[in-house]
Amino acid sequence: MSTETTAPEVKEEKRPSEPLFSKKNKKLITDPLDDDNPITVQVLGICSALAITVQVEQAVVMSLSVVFVMMMGNLIISLLRNSIPSRIRIIVQLVVVASLVIVVSETLQAFLPDVAARLSVFVGLIITNCIIMGRFEAFAMGNKPFPSVLDGFGNALGYAWILVAVAVVRELFGSGKLYGFEVIPAAFYDMGYMNNNMMILPPMALVTVGVIIWIQRARNTKLIEEN
Amino acid sequence: MKALKDLIDNKLMPPFKEGGKLHKFWPIPDSLDTFAFVPGHVTKSGSHIRDGIDMKRTMFMVIVALIPCLLFGMYNVGYQHYMAMGVTTATFGDMFLFGALKVLPLVIVSYGVGLGIEFIFCIVKSHAINEGFLVSGMLIPLCMPVDVPLWMVGVATAFAVVIGKEVFGGTGMNILNVALTARAFLFFAYPTEMSGNKVWINTAGDGKPVDGYTGETLLAKATTTPVSEFTDTAGNAYASVNASLLDAIYGFIPGSVGETSVIAILIGAGILLWTGIGSWRIMLSAIAGGAVMGLIFNLVGPAYFPNNTFLALPWWYHLAIGGFMFGVVFMATDPVTASQTATGKYIYGFLIGFLAILIRTVNPAYPEGVMMAILFMNVMAPMIDHYVIEANIKRRMNRLKVKTA
Numbered sequence: 001m002s003t004e005t006t007a008p009e010v011k012e013e014k015r016p017s018e019p020l021f022s023k024k025n026k027k028l029i030t031d032p033l034d035d036d037n038p039i040t041v042q043v044l045g046i047c048s049a050l051a052i053t054v055q056v057e058q059a060v061v062m063s064l065s066v067v068f069v070m071m072m073g074n075l076i077i078s079l080l081r082n083s084i085p086s087r088i089r090i091i092v093q094l095v096v097v098a099s100l101v102i103v104v105s106e107t108l109q110a111f112l113p114d115v116a117a118r119l120s121v122f123v124g125l126i127i128t129n130c131i132i133m134g135r136f137e138a139f140a141m142g143n144k145p146f147p148s149v150l151d152g153f154g155n156a157l158g159y160a161w162i163l164v165a166v167a168v169v170r171e172l173f174g175s176g177k178l179y180g181f182e183v184i185p186a187a188f189y190d191m192g193y194m195n196n197n198m199m200i201l202p203p204m205a206l207v208t209v210g211v212i213i214w215i216q217r218a219r220n221t222k223l224i225e226e227n
Numbered sequence: 228m229k230a231l232k233d234l235i236d237n238k239l240m241p242p243f244k245e246g247g248k249l250h251k252f253w254p255i256p257d258s259l260d261t262f263a264f265v266p267g268h269v270t271k272s273g274s275h276i277r278d279g280i281d282m283k284r285t286m287f288m289v290i291v292a293l294i295p296c297l298l299f300g301m302y303n304v305g306y307q308h309y310m311a312m313g314v315t316t317a318t319f320g321d322m323f324l325f326g327a328l329k330v331l332p333l334v335i336v337s338y339g340v341g342l343g344i345e346f347i348f349c350i351v352k353s354h355a356i357n358e359g360f361l362v363s364g365m366l367i368p369l370c371m372p373v374d375v376p377l378w379m380v381g382v383a384t385a386f387a388v389v390i391g392k393e394v395f396g397g398t399g400m401n402i403l404n405v406a407l408t409a410r411a412f413l414f415f416a417y418p419t420e421m422s423g424n425k426v427w428i429n430t431a432g433d434g435k436p437v438d439g440y441t442g443e444t445l446l447a448k449a450t451t452t453p454v455s456e457f458t459d460t461a462g463n464a465y466a467s468v469n470a471s472l473l474d475a476i477y478g479f480i481p482g483s484v485g486e487t488s489v490i491a492i493l494i495g496a497g498i499l500l501w502t503g504i505g506s507w508r509i510m511l512s513a514i515a516g517g518a519v520m521g522l523i524f525n526l527v528g529p530a531y532f533p534n535n536t537f538l539a540l541p542w543w544y545h546l547a548i549g550g551f552m553f554g555v556v557f558m559a560t561d562p563v564t565a566s567q568t569a570t571g572k573y574i575y576g577f578l579i580g581f582l583a584i585l586i587r588t589v590n591p592a593y594p595e596g597v598m599m600a601i602l603f604m605n606v607m608a609p610m611i612d613h614y615v616i617e618a619n620i621k622r623r624m625n626r627l628k629v630k631t632a
Contacts (some may be wrong), residue, residue: 192376198416207390214394 174199359398369485518581
């Protein structure tokens with residue numbers, strides 16, 4: 001769950017209609033990309049980031065699925081937010097995300113069967129992806145539909161770019177390919193270069209995420225805690 | 228000597244000092260200076276009793292202790308090569324020269340990459356250079372097979388220094404032994420270059436290997452053949468079981484560069500113990516742990532698991548073959564990653580020996596159980612210390628209660 005348990009934003013009913021992409025709305029998308037990234041800053045959704053980043057293709061498909069589930073889920077929850085009894089809200093959120101994930105899962109199996117097979121349980125596990133439940137709780141339950149959709153998009157995008165970045169590193173050094181295409185020339189292999197088997201193992205995904213966090217904190221000093 | 232010191236202090240150092248033009252690169256001359264001369268630091272607070280031995284000199288003693296292993300390793304590389312090729316005319320000089328030409332590049336790459344990264348980190352973080360890499364840089368080539376490609380050594384060293392050490396805060400802060408991190412990285416990343424029967428003996432040049440040559444280490448052999456059928460590098464059966472054990476103790480067996488000779492390692496152990504740098508508690512208890520595990524397997528192995536001949540390998544063999552002694556003497560005793568408390572050291576050492584034999588016999592995919600055992604216990608060491616200290620506090624509290632009650 002998101003650590004961000006701040007009270008939902010106060011509703012601004014009377015205000016004249018806000019421009020569609022006001023500064024605040026833009027921030028909803030840009031914040032999760034860097035300053036409030038779900039993976040590298042909030043450290044959520046790590047399990048899937050470690051499991052399905054062996055190949056870029058898997059990472060892209062997974063990211064697109066999460067973008068869809070996240071935006072639709074946030075929209076639905078936001079529309080229902082005033083009619084969800086707060087004592088059973090988690091169950092309602094689960095039903096929403098589960099139905100969306102079933103849609104995604106069936107679509108993948110119909111159109112991309114081999115990718116779906118490689119992603120195996122991890123599509124189903126989007127249901128328990130902490131980022132999604134976190135955003136429902138922390139944002140969609142207290143905000144209007146449009147900002148909620150933007151927030152969902154931003155967070156899913158923040159998740160996606162880390163996933164793809166890790167997958168690029170792992171596929172490039174682990175199997176010498178990118179998106180399934182050989183990119184390291186055969187001449188390298190003739191000279192004695194070898195694919196790094198450890199990149200395919202989950203520990204290296206953790207190290208790669210760690211290195212991304214390191215680079216991010218070195219560049220963005222406001223992320224460093226004072227102690 | 229005084230004139231030299233004068234020259235360094237007054238002529239060469241000023242541009243690097245505070246406010247000087249090259250102050251950014253201060254760590255480099257500083258490290259070279261303190262290498263040769265005792266640094267002029269004085270104690271500013273706390274304890275005023277100081278020993279003349281600082282970290283640089285501690286590290287240097289470990290290097291001295293490693294020299295017998297290094298020299299013997301060079302000789303053995305050549306010896307194994309000529310044995311495998313069936314060249315009987317090679318002299319001691321030929322063998323040593325051949326080995327030196329194979330081993331020195333490993334040492335140079337390891338030091339070059341490792342120290343390069345350390346220098347960069349010191350300059351960026353602007354602190355003095357830590358000497359921790361001096362020992363790791365020597366241990367890394369000594370725990371590699373001789374035929375490992377040099378670029379892999381470079382990659383592994385870089386990984387070990389950056390991910391194994393610098394991210395935790397540099398020398399003295401690392402959780403895992405740096406040299407073993409490098410070895411484990413290579414073991415998992417490029418398994419074909421780190422195990423099997425192609426990498427332990429250099430067979431380039433001088434024609435084809437002799438008939439019967441297999442090229443695997445005794446560890447790998449022991450997984451498939453009973454000890455009485457061991458053969459030497461040239462494929463000849465040993466005259467007796469004792470002959471093969473003696474070879475393993477002298478070190479005339481294939482293996483990583485520095486790990487083969489028990490005698491060379493014991494000389495190093497003697498230096499470490501005499502100077503008080505290595506912990507005898509860890510060494511002793513690790514050997515005890517290995518012996519106990521080997522003994523248990525000797526007793527239960529043949530009766531319950533007749534298919535695994537490795538279990539029947541006499542327990543004293545386990546101590547002599549593979550990297551057991553090398554790991555126990557030089558890597559398990561690493562003061563940074565080992566347990567700090569005296570009781571903790573016994574537990575830590577014992578479990579290293581115990582797990583090492585367990586891993587190497589029960590899982591033939593990881594013949595070098597010592598590496599896994601030490602890394603695993605490195606992770607556990609802080610927990611062992613924690614409980615040892617807690618127990619100590621509890622005991623003393625009880626004593627206090629009895630007195631006051």
